[in-house]
Amino acid sequence: MRVLHLLNHTKRLNGNVHAAIDLACAEARLGHRVAIASGEGHFDDILTAHDVEIIPLTQERRVGALLKAAAKLQRLLRDWRPDVVHSHMMTSTVLAWPVCRLMRVPLVTTVHNAFERGAILMGLGTRVIAVSAAVGRSMQQRGIPKSRLSVVLNGTIGSARFEGKDRTPRSLDHPAILFVGGQHPRKGLADLFAAFDVVHKRCPAARLYIVGEGPFLETYVNQVKAMPCADAVHFMGAQFDPFPYLAGADVFVLPSLADPAPLVLSEAREAGCAVVGTEVDGIPELLEHGKAGLLVPPADPARLAEALCSLVENPDALRTWKANSQFNIGYLRIERVARETLQVYAAASRRVRGMRSVEA
Numbered sequence: 001m002r003v004l005h006l007l008n009h010t011k012r013l014n015g016n017v018h019a020a021i022d023l024a025c026a027e028a029r030l031g032h033r034v035a036i037a038s039g040e041g042h043f044d045d046i047l048t049a050h051d052v053e054i055i056p057l058t059q060e061r062r063v064g065a066l067l068k069a070a071a072k073l074q075r076l077l078r079d080w081r082p083d084v085v086h087s088h089m090m091t092s093t094v095l096a097w098p099v100c101r102l103m104r105v106p107l108v109t110t111v112h113n114a115f116e117r118g119a120i121l122m123g124l125g126t127r128v129i130a131v132s133a134a135v136g137r138s139m140q141q142r143g144i145p146k147s148r149l150s151v152v153l154n155g156t157i158g159s160a161r162f163e164g165k166d167r168t169p170r171s172l173d174h175p176a177i178l179f180v181g182g183q184h185p186r187k188g189l190a191d192l193f194a195a196f197d198v199v200h201k202r203c204p205a206a207r208l209y210i211v212g213e214g215p216f217l218e219t220y221v222n223q224v225k226a227m228p229c230a231d232a233v234h235f236m237g238a239q240f241d242p243f244p245y246l247a248g249a250d251v252f253v254l255p256s257l258a259d260p261a262p263l264v265l266s267e268a269r270e271a272g273c274a275v276v277g278t279e280v281d282g283i284p285e286l287l288e289h290g291k292a293g294l295l296v297p298p299a300d301p302a303r304l305a306e307a308l309c310s311l312v313e314n315p316d317a318l319r320t321w322k323a324n325s326q327f328n329i330g331y332l333r334i335e336r337v338a339r340e341t342l343q344v345y346a347a348a349s350r351r352v353r354g355m356r357s358v359e360a
Contacts, residue, residue: 001345002033004082006073006092008059010041012240013182013213015263016112017041018161019131020088025050025160026338037076038092043161050160055080059091066091070099077103084108084345087125090118097124106348108341110152114138114281115186115258123148127348129341131261132282150347152340153285154261155332157270165241169248173207175312178249178273180242180264181256183214188255188278193224193233194301195255199308200229206312211245213238246271250318251311257298259283266332269293274321276307292327 005024010017020036021043028034028051035053039060047054055076059069073095077085085100086108087093093109100107109125114135122128123144129152130136136151156162172178177196181187189210196208210220210233217235224233239245242264246252252268254277261282268275269286275293277283287293294310296303311318330336 001084001342002080002082003027003035003345004055004076004080004085005034005036005038006057006085006087006089006096007036007038007041008089008091009039010036010043012042013238016088016110017043018156018159018263019110019112019154020086021046021161022156022159022334023086023338023341024052026158026334027342028052029160030335030338030342032342035080035082037073046160046163059095061091066095069095073099074103077105084348086110086341086345087122088112090116090121093121093124100126104352106345106352108344108348111135111139112260114260120144125348126351127344129344132285134281134285135260150340150344152337152344153282153331154263154266155334155337156263156266157329157333159334162241162243166244167247168244170244172209172245172248173205174250175203175206175318176209176249177206177251177253177308177312178209178211178245178268179253179255180211180239180245180268181254181262182212183217183220185216186256186258188257188298189216189220190223191299191301191304192253192255193220193227193229195304195308196233197227197229198301198305199312200232202309203312204232206232206308208233209236209245209249210234211236211239211242243267243271246273249273250322251276251308253304253308254278254283255298255304256280256283261286265293269325269329269332272322273325274311274318275325276304276311278304286332288327292325292329294321 037055037057106126109122110129252273265286278298
């Protein structure tokens with residue numbers, strides 16, 4: 001099969017991009033002809049090493065630029081002749097939809113962030129992939145027919161992005177609690193800091209490491225400075241490969257208020273962390289509904305603190321939940337994601353062929 005992935009850009013530290021890069025390389029490993037058309041990015045070496053063709057396609061959100069991009073995309077579909085176009089972002093989807101209809105090429109879209117208001121635009125796809133069952137339900141509530149929706153749960157194990165990377169655990173003070181993610185209110189960091197203040201009072205040796213960056217970083221740094229636990233909280237900045245931190249941590253915590261299907265949970269489980277996450281969106285699915293990690297209500301620092309204390313104060317419990325993180329871990333392999341996605345492509349192709357038959 002000839003697969004053309006379409007993204008606005010392929011820049012680092014963007015979950016949509018990471019998922020698309022992982023998928024494209026996995027599809028190529030399975031023997032398919034794969035290309036990525038996008039604006040500027042950072043993954044050219046990885047894509048080239050996995051025989052994924054790189055096609056420059058600027059997609060600025062200006063009318064003139066989009067019309068120019070649409071004309072270039074039409075030429076690309078004519079010359080490269082993909083069997084399917086797979087769009088991962090809203091701008092790319094709006095760009096691709098009229099061109100794919102004109103050229104009668106199936107368009108598959110993936111909804112990575114259902115909480116975004118414009119996510120409904122991903123419903124323009126011939127078939128729509130939801131990255132968790134929770135995202136699928138959200139899109140149905142917005143009017144996308146179940147008949148056009150497929151759930152393909154995220155997974156990163158075996159990702160091309162991590163091939164050849166240093167897997168040596170980072171040296172951290174223990175017990176080490178780790179958060180990896182963007183510095184945004186929806187990630188629940190304010191709740192985490194309030195919870196950790198309780199944890200630190202009960203277990204003064206506990207340390208909290210924050211990996212990531214974002215627009216609220218300064219706000220969170222100032223919040224922590226005013227807390228008694230300030231000396232035990234370490235902001236480590238953005239890390240292109242967080243695995244060494246995950247491998248060095250005892251507990252990974254994700255206190256999100258909204259999170260469709262965070263890739264980092266797959267990475268944390270692969271690293272063997274005990275995991276604590278909130279019961280929102282796709283987090284329970286990625287934690288096997290509590291079998292692979294502890295689940296707590298969102299926006300509840302007291303319950304979060306109790307879950308964290310149950311691990312850092314009890315070495316036996318910590319060992320148990322580290323072992324539990326490996327439950328059904330193979331399901332989070334990128335090869336499974338690729339094979340399920342290829343099935344969606346086949347369904348989209350059948351739908352387009354059926355539409356052609358009706359028109360004929």
